Amino acid sequence: MNLPNLSDFYPDQINALLAPADENLFIVGPPGSGKTTIAVQRAKNISYQGKRTLLITKNRMLASLARKLGEQSFEVMTMNKFVPTDYGIRFNKLIPKSPYNSYQYDWDLITAHYEHSPTPSYDHIIVDEGQNIPARFYPWVVKFGAHNVSIFADENQTTENSEHASLEDIRSAPMPAAKHLIYNHRNTYEIAQVAEFFHRSLRVGAGIVPDERRGEKPALVSFDNWEDISKKITNRFRNRKSSIGIIVENIDIAQTLYNIITRHLHGTTSRIDLYTHRAPEYSEYNIDISQDGITILTSKSVIGLEFDCVYLQDLPRQANQLSLATQRRMYMLCARAKKELFLIDGPQALTKAQLTNLPDENLLTR
Amino acid sequence: MSDTASWREKTLDHVIHQPILKDSRSTAGTFLGWPKQDIFHDVIQGGQANFDSAIGKLTGDDKALLYAKYNQPGHLTELDSAFTQLLKNQGQIIQPYIFDIGCGPFTAGLSLAQTIGPGRIIHYYGIDLYKSMRELAGKLVNTAKSFNGINNASTFSFFESLSDVPTPQGARNNAKIFIASYLLSSNTLDVNDLANSISNASRNFGAGPSFLLYTNSSNPYAARNYPAFKTALEREDFECAVEDHSCIHHMNRERKLHYALFYKKDNFRV
Numbered sequence: 139m140n141l142p143n144l145s146d147f148y149p150d151q152i153n154a155l156l157a158p159a160d161e162n163l164f165i166v167g168p169p170g171s172g173k174t175t176i177a178v179q180r181a182k183n184i185s186y187q188g189k190r191t192l193l194i195t196k197n198r199m200l201a202s203l204a205r206k207l208g209e210q211s212f213e214v215m216t217m218n219k220f221v222p223t224d225y226g227i228r229f230n231k232l233i234p235k236s237p238y239n240s241y242q243y244d245w246d247l248i249t250a251h252y253e254h255s256p257t258p259s260y261d262h263i264i265v266d267e268g269q270n271i272p273a274r275f276y277p278w279v280v281k282f283g284a285h286n287v288s289i290f291a292d293e294n295q296t297t298e299n300s301e302h303a304s305l306e307d308i309r310s311a312p313m314p315a316a317k318h319l320i321y322n323h324r325n326t327y328e329i330a331q332v333a334e335f336f337h338r339s340l341r342v343g344a345g346i347v348p349d350e351r352r353g354e355k356p357a358l359v360s361f362d363n364w365e366d367i368s369k370k371i372t373n374r375f376r377n378r379k380s381s382i383g384i385i386v387e388n389i390d391i392a393q394t395l396y397n398i399i400t401r402h403l404h405g406t407t408s409r410i411d412l413y414t415h416r417a418p419e420y421s422e423y424n425i426d427i428s429q430d431g432i433t434i435l436t437s438k439s440v441i442g443l444e445f446d447c448v449y450l451q452d453l454p455r456q457a458n459q460l461s462l463a464t465q466r467r468m469y470m471l472c473a474r475a476k477k478e479l480f481l482i483d484g485p486q487a488l489t490k491a492q493l494t495n496l497p498d499e500n501l502l503t504r
Numbered sequence: 505m506s507d508t509a510s511w512r513e514k515t516l517d518h519v520i521h522q523p524i525l526k527d528s529r530s531t532a533g534t535f536l537g538w539p540k541q542d543i544f545h546d547v548i549q550g551g552q553a554n555f556d557s558a559i560g561k562l563t564g565d566d567k568a569l570l571y572a573k574y575n576q577p578g579h580l581t582e583l584d585s586a587f588t589q590l591l592k593n594q595g596q597i598i599q600p601y602i603f604d605i606g607c608g609p610f611t612a613g614l615s616l617a618q619t620i621g622p623g624r625i626i627h628y629y630g631i632d633l634y635k636s637m638r639e640l641a642g643k644l645v646n647t648a649k650s651f652n653g654i655n656n657a658s659t660f661s662f663f664e665s666l667s668d669v670p671t672p673q674g675a676r677n678n679a680k681i682f683i684a685s686y687l688l689s690s691n692t693l694d695v696n697d698l699a700n701s702i703s704n705a706s707r708n709f710g711a712g713p714s715f716l717l718y719t720n721s722s723n724p725y726a727a728r729n730y731p732a733f734k735t736a737l738e739r740e741d742f743e744c745a746v747e748d749h750s751c752i753h754h755m756n757r758e759r760k761l762h763y764a765l766f767y768k769k770d771n772f773r774v
Contacts, residue, residue, distance in 0.1 A: 139582075139585050139586055139589060139748070139750045139752070139761070139763055140589070140746070140748065140750070141586055141589040141590050141717075141746055141763075141765055142589070142590075142745065142746065142765070143589070143590065143591070143592055143593065143595060144590050144591060144595065144597050144679065144681070144715055145593065145595025145596045145597055146595075147713055147715070147745075147767055147769070148595070148596040148597075148679075148713065148770075164774070166774055305774045306774070309774055315773055315774060316772075316773065316774035317772070318677070318711070318772035318773075320677035320712070320772065321598075321677075327625070327657060334674070337673065337674035337675075338673060338674045339674050339675055340674065340675050341675060341774065342675060343674075343675035343676045343677035343678075343710050343711060343712070343772075344674060344675070344676060344677065345677065346598045346599055346677055346678055347598075347599075348598060349598060349599065349623060349624045349625045349655070349657075350623065352657070
């Protein structure tokens with residue numbers, strides 16, 4: 139018999155990195171597929187060619203992380219920083235807001251103004267986590283933001299569509315057809331299995347984890363009060379230093395845990411950080427989540443970030459079948475963990491019906 | 505069995521050879537009481553028997569066991585050769601979905617597991633019309649696991665029909681490998697239905713590329729369904745990458761073989 143090796147038929151992922159600087163690039167990939175890493179690498183490559191390059195993210199912590207990874211070879215801003223800044227420089231006035239919602243920009247008016255001053259300020263803009271940026275941003279950035287645009291996105295994980303973009307929204311900016319990233323470079327096989335339990339996207343496939351990246355089966359841990367779980371987490375941290383992320387459902391819980399854990403680790407040099415979606419601007423500059431230490435975050439502020447070990451308290455509390463949006467959110471949250479994942483159930487224990495929405499013993503030690 | 509025998513030899517010995525030898529009906533000239541020289545013709549009927557129905561004192565389970573004894577070794581030799589070439593390096597084929605259509609006694613599964621080794625993970629679906637074959641295949645899986653021949657994260661399940669395989673929730677990127685080994689000799693097979701169910705499974709299991717390995721005897725009667733099958737696959741956007749005849753050396757004789765590889769490219773697009 140004379141048969142070819144099946145790997146020879148596989149799509150070439152390296153193309154994503156090698157795309158010329160003067161081409162628009164649209165990359166789609168699931169959590170852990172390396173979108174941020176490739177986005178930063180592309181920004182570096184393009185800026186080294188002497189081109190004015192900007193990397194845009196939705197999340198300030200992700201912007202801070204990209205800034206560190208980029209070693210200051212290119213600019214990094216959140217979308218909410220960049221758009222008003224660019225507008226202010228060009229037109230010397232405040233950016234128009236939507237008459238219906240003061241948190242949203244009036245894209246029609248903004249676009250009309252830019253028609254009179256259409257020359258982009260940047261050679262290349264690279265957008266990371268592009269699904270978390272409003273759809274209306276894309277036609278604007280492609281036409282007025284930069285000569286070329288690269289966009290890295292996952293399928294939109296939420297239902298709040300006014301502030302998010304679907305893959306079709308991005309594609310119709312217009313952008314070229316998307317290239318897909320198909321491997322998972324972050325999670326162990328066991329963590330990916332739990333994340334995939336919640337995977338519902340029909341467009342972007344769950345990333346494939348290399349066979350040898352194996353670890354402990356994620357576990358469901360019950361607790362009655364914040365003191366107990368804080369003790370558990372700090373003990374684990376003392377025994378095995380790593381970057382730990384505790385993802386909780388709201389800012390009050392985050393603050394409570396932060397206070398208790400700070401008390402538990404009092405007198406040590408351990409890093410303990412609180413980072414929520416309401417954290418004051420620039421607080422993210424002082425937090426290096428990749429270093430050993432404990433970071434307490436809300437679900438809303440964790441997009442795009444990763445930790446060696448994750449304690450996830452923000453578990454779904456629906457008794458009936460989970461909505462698509464909740465499934466997707468859980469997929470995104472579980473995929474934050476690189477090596478260890480604990481779903482923490484408390485202080486109000488999940489009911490039997492609520493527990494049926496979580497993976498069974500095959501995937502999750504209970 | 506020597507201590508150095510591979511997990512596969514031990515598995516086959518444990519599940520196939522020893523139960524036949526130790527069966528009270530087996531004598532010097534018979535297996536399970538049936539004359540050895542008549543088994544291929546009478547009991548297995550060249551591979552086309554109904555393996556869920558009895559013949560004489562032999563149950564369907566007995567017939568499946570004898571099929572494994574007689575027909576499987578040659579098929580293993582052929583598939584070992586094919587899989588070694590297709591998957592010789594890990595490459596990019598990680599955690600493929602395997603659809604072994606007409607799986608019989610886990611033949612392609614045993615070959616694949618030996619080729620890739622216990623370090624690698626696969627998700628295997630064995631399809632066989634006959635319950636006796638699916639049960640024997642299940643026994644072989646469990647025994648192979650007990651001899652550490654199979655990765656503990658690999659999954660194995662068996663179905664009567666390809667359309668019974670449950671679709672994963674959410675999109676997947678993994679490659680899909682369909683195996684149609686000695687399947688097309690069957691008189692009851694509708695090649696259009698088969699190509700259609702392969703195409704559906706290919707679509708249901710995500711945007712990754714699909715491969716189909718076809719092997720069969722070279723004799724024209726056995727291969728009579730191949731041209732129609734090829735046409736039906738091409739209609740479902742599978743391309744024929746390789747098709748040839750070959751000889752495989754097995755137990756001091758040459759087995760003449762017709763084989764082909766079909767390919768359907770990935771659909772990673774927005």
